[in-house]
Amino acid sequence: MRLRTLVRRWRTHPAAIAPVESPPGIREAAARHRGSLQLRHVDAGSCNGCELEIASIFSPVYDAERFGIRLEASPRHADALLVTGPVTRNMAGPLRKTFDALAEPRVVVALGDCARNCGAFAGAYGVEGAVGDVVPVDLEIPGCPPAPEAIVAALRNLAGS
């Protein structure tokens, strides 16, 4: 896609730069984060569609880092857990361990319909359940996959930026 087209698309999506309403718990978390949100991402069984959109929010078009949102390599350095996909049986244990490795107070974000309710994979033999069946979820971002504008808006609410 040409740069001019990308810039035009960014300009026609004000949600990418405008914060949206958030529940009280998220507002409290945002007050703690004060514009800096470090995320540890766990793919618990995604089809990788959600990962493509996560990657796109860090592209020059959406540039989530300008809002203080960053991916961390270690859960020890993260404020929040960003989980995609239904939780497969193989990933339930690693997801619990990663959750335990985050310092309190921690936040869990379920990104995509699969993370929220197993989506297209509901009832599949290898699926343990939704993210909320394995670790407590604080924020859900709906969509299959969610649009990058929606991801940026939701994470900005959590970051307080």
Ligand code: SF4
């Ligand atoms: S919500 Fe959609 S894009 Fe995301 S992991 Fe599930 S099927 Fe893939």
